[in-house]
Amino acid sequence: xxxxxxxxxxxxTVAVFDADLPLVNASRNGDPxxxxxxxxxxxxxxxxxxxxxxxxxxxxxxxxxxxxxxxxLNLHRFQGxxxxxxxxxxxxxxxxxxxxxKQRSNREQPLDTDNxxxxxxxxxxxxxxxxxAANPESLYSTTELRQILENCLQKLQPRLRxxxxxxxxxxxxxxxxxxSPEPYRHGGEDPAL
Numbered sequence: 001x002x003x004x005x006x007x008x009x010x011x012x013t014v015a016v017f018d019a020d021l022p023l024v025n026a027s028r029n030g031d032p033x034x035x036x037x038x039x040x041x042x043x044x045x046x047x048x049x050x051x052x053x054x055x056x057x058x059x060x061x062x063x064x065x066x067x068x069x070x071x072x073l074n075l076h077r078f079q080g081x082x083x084x085x086x087x088x089x090x091x092x093x094x095x096x097x098x099x100x101x102k103q104r105s106n107r108e109q110p111l112d113t114d115n116x117x118x119x120x121x122x123x124x125x126x127x128x129x130x131x132x133a134a135n136p137e138s139l140y141s142t143t144e145l146r147q148i149l150e151n152c153l154q155k156l157q158p159r160l161r162x163x164x165x166x167x168x169x170x171x172x173x174x175x176x177x178x179x180s181p182e183p184y185r186h187g188g189e190d191p192a193l
Contacts, residue, residue, distance in 0.1 A: 020084040028075050035075075039068055042085060046092045053096040063099055067092035 020041075026034035046067055050060035071078075071088050078087055134142075 018083045063095045066095050
């Protein structure tokens, strides 16, 4: 039987009985079976707390695992001012809050917002998605323009080229910047051509 000091209320000190304190101390001293007992004891309770907050089975299980891991890694920080179970449940609640915050920031928006009754689709609820990939026609025109510019550049004397060379970005031509101001290497052809 272990008692811990919970709080000092004026001149009176309130003692809190914590049956988990011997297991906590054994875990602090390197006994893995002691922490395993704590996991067995509080696994279902932490799951209920997380499930009640998150309403998702997989996320609740992840929260429980993370809470136990954080509790184990931070056992040295447990001061015993409250019961171990209170500390552990608070860790699980904080992890649940963090999971909810992440979910809120990563919310996906449905592409089609039909309602369940088959009502007309409203145009203000629909997302306008544009395909930003280059279409074949623009790719061909860019390639053709590049060939014309390279041919014209080759006809110029090296001193008149002014250090311009075709810009390449990951093997493709950047349509916004057809020419790069990088100088040619001295004594040979430009390797990009």
